[in-house]
Amino acid sequence: MGAAAAVSLTTHPLLAVLVAAAAGAVALCRRPAGSAARTWWLYVGLGATIVVVRLVFQAVLGVNRSGTVLVTLPRVPLPAWAAGISLGGPVTTDALALALGDALRLAAVVVCVGAAAVLASPRRALRSVPAALGEATTALAIAMAVAPQLLESAARVRRARRLRGGATRRLQLLRTVVMPVLGDAVDRSVSIAAAMDARGYGATHDARRVPAAAAGLSGVALALLGFGAFAVLGIPGAGALGAACLVAGAGCAAGSMTLARRRLAVTRYRPVAWTGVEWAITACGVATFAVAVLAAAGDPAAMRPVTTDLWPMPTAVMLAVPLLVAGPLAVTTPGAAS
C-alpha cells in the first residue's frame, strides 16, 4: 500500500515500471500456494489495458499538440458544440510521454493494489482488526462467505436454464437467473445467521459494560480523522494542521476501541502473531512512502518530468523506492504468507 501511495506521487515512467515490477516479484514469489495466480494476472491485465487506452486516447483525442511530431493522423472535423476536442491530428512525442507517465502511474497503482490483494487474505486481514469492531467485521465476513457462493449459484442457475430451453428474450433470461440467485442468497444468509446464533455469537455481549464515554470518544475520533484527511489532501498549506488532526483522531479512535472492547468477552483462536517479520514488512511500506515524499519534496521536477525525453534519468533517491518495495522479499521466506 505504501508502494501504491508512493507511485501516485510520480509520473516518472521508469520509476512506475520498476515499482510495479518489484511489487509483482513480491506477489509472485510469496503468494499463498497455488491460489491467487489468476487474480494477479487479472490485475496486470487491467494495468496494461489502462496504459493502452490512455495512449490511444492521447493519440486520437489529445489536446496537447506541441513538440516533435511523430505521425499525423487524418483530422476529423467535428461540429461546433464539440469545440476544444480535436479528433485526429498530429501525434507528438511530448504528449505521448506525458500520457505514458500518467497511465503508467495509474497502472502501477493498480498492480500494487493487486499485489496486496493477492498476498493478504481478506479474512486474515479481518482477524487482525480490533475486537471492538467485531460486529462490523462479522458482517463483512458473512458478506465474503456469501459472495463467492452467489457467483457459484449464478453459474449453476444459468447452467440449469439451458436444460429448460425456452427463454428467448434477454430481459426474461435475466429475470430467470436473478430470481433464483437472489432467493438463494437470502436463504444462505439466513442459514448462516441461524448457525451463528446457534453457536453462541454475541453470547458474551453485554451493553451495560460500555461507558457512555466510548461513544462520545469515537464521534470525536471520526470528526478529527475526517477533517485531518481533508486538510492534508485538500487545503494547500494546511498539511501540518491536518497531520496533527489525524494523529489526534487516531488516538481518540484507539481509546474508544479499548473502552468498547470490554463489552465483548470474545477470544481469538491463534491470533496473527505480529513478529519482527511483520514489522519489517510494514516498515518497508512506510519507508517506501516516506522516501517518495522526500524525493518529491527535494526535487519536484525530477518526480514529475515534463521533458521531451521518454526515459529521463531517475535520481538516486528515486531508485531506493522500488528497492524498498521489493524489501519483503529479503525478510520473508518462500511459502510464508506475508
Added chain:
Amino acid sequence: MIRFDDVSVTPAGAARPVLHHVSFDVAEGDLCLVLGRTGTGKSTLLAAINGLVPHFTGATLGGVVTVAGRSTRDHPPRRLAALVGYVGQDPLRGFVTDRVEDEIAYGMEQLGISPTAMRQRVEETCDLLGIGDLRHRTLATLSGGQQQRVAIASVLAAQPRVLVLDEPTSALDPTAAGDVLAAITSLVRDVGLTVVLAEHRIERVMQAADQIVWLPGDGTAVTGPGPEVLGRADVRPPLASLARELGWPGVPLDVREARRAVRREHPDLVARTSVAVTTSDGGASTSEAADGGAATSARATGISVAGATGAAGVTVSGLTVRYGATTAVDRVDLDLRPGQVTVVMGRNGAGKSSLLWALAGAAPSSGTLDVAGADPRTLPPHRARRLVTLVPQTAADLIYLPTVAAECGQADRESGATPGATARLLEHLDGEALDPTMDPGDLSEGQRLALVLAIQLVARPAVVLLDEPTRGLDYAAKARLAGHLRALGREGRVVAVATHDVEFAAEVADRAVVLADGQVIADGPAREVLAASPAYAPQLAKVFWPLPWLTLDDVRAGLGAPPTGAPR
C-alpha cells in the same frame, strides 16, 4: 436431559400447529432418533431443543422445553450454545468462516474460551473425528462427508452436552454416511453425549438408537424403543417392511438380527442357503447368479422388444469432461438402451453428475455423443430438451415464477405442449392436485421434484436423466418416484438416475453403472452389480445372502408369494 413438556409449536402465519401437545424425555447419554415423513415437523422439533424455534424463526411456542434444567423460553440459542450443539441440514450453508481450523474455533471464540484451552480443544476434536489432516484446508474444497464431520467437530469443540443433528447423511454416499454415523455413535458410547438425530434413511442408524420419536404428521409424537415404534411407524425402512411382510413380532434393527430372525422363522430358507453355500466354494454364487442373471436378462429382453418400436437409445464413446486440471469423466463408453432404467452410482465426486450433464449436452465435453440419432451439444436448447432432459440435483434452480400455475403455463409455452398439459402431468405425478396459487418455494421436497419433473417431461423427451432425485424424500415419496421411473422405462424411454441411495437403486434399476474417478468400474444388471458390492448392497441383499434377493418383491416371489401383510 431434554424434556418436552406439553409443547405446541405454531409457525408464524400458520393456522395449524406443527407440534401439538408433545411431551417426552430424552435421558442423558441416549441416542434419540426422530422419524417422520417430509413436513411432519422433524426440523421444528430439533430446532426447538436449542431455542432456534421460536427465538430465531419466530413461531409461537406453547409448553416448556428444558435442556439440563434450562428453559428455552428464557435462554436464546446463543446462551444455550455451550450446552447444545446444533448442526443444520446443509453443513456448507452453516459455515461461518472459510478454513477448517477457524470454523472449529469459531464457537469457542464466541464463548470467550481462553486461547490456550482453545488450541488444545481444537486438536482433541480433530483427533476425535479423524479430521486432523484436513485442518488447514478450505471448507469449500472438502467432500460432503468431510464437511459434515467438520460441522460436527465445530459444534463439539465448544463441549456441549447435547448434540442435535438434522439429517446429517442426506447428501452423502453410503461409505461417507457410514463414517459420519460411526463417528456419532462413538460419541454417544465413548463421550457420553446425548444425541438427537433426524434422518430419512433410518436403516443406517436405527440399530444404535436408544429411543425413537415418531411424528405421524398430525402434530402428535409417538415415543418408545426402536423395535416397537418402527413396527407402527409409516416411515418404513426395508427391515421394518420385511418384518411386517413376514409377520415378525418386532422389527430387527440391523442385518445381523434380521439374519437371526430369518433363521428362526424360516428354517426352509436356511436349508436352501446352506445347501447353496456348501455345494462348493464358488458354486453358490455361480448357481444363484446364473439364476438371477437369467431372470434379469429375460426381463431385459422383454423390455428391449417393447422398446424397439420406440426411439433409439444413447450411445457415447470416449466421453470426457474436464474442469481445469481435473478430469471429472474420463473416456467413458456407454450404451443406454430404451426401456431400461439405469442407476449411476459411485462415491461423492466420482463424476456421476458430470456424466449426466454431459449426456444432456449441457456441459462442455469431448468424445462422441449420440442421443436418439442427434448430438444435443450442437442443438439449440429448446430442441435439445425434446431429445434429452435432466432434472438437476438442485431441482429448484429450474423454478423461478411466483406460482405453480405460472410455472406450468410457462412450461407449456416453452415446450409447445397443449395448454394445461404440464398441470395434468403434475397431478398425475404428485398423486393429488397442488394448489395452483402456491409459491413453489413453499412446496415440500417431493412436491417440488414432481413439479420440476412435470416441467421437464412435458416436452416428451426420449431420454430422462435425474441427478440425486431422492434427497430429502421420505419412503413414500421415493416409492412413488420409483413407480414413475419404471413407468417411463416401460414407455420405451431411456432413464438414467445418479443416486447414493442403494435401497432406491435396488427398487428402480434394471442396470447399474458404478463410477470411480470418472471411469466406469462396473456395469451390468443391477441385481448382480448391487449384490456383489459391499458398499452398495441393499440391506435385504445382506439379510438373504447368498440368495439374490434385493427388494421386497424378490422376497415375496422367493417365498412363494404370501398375500401382503398376512401373518405366517
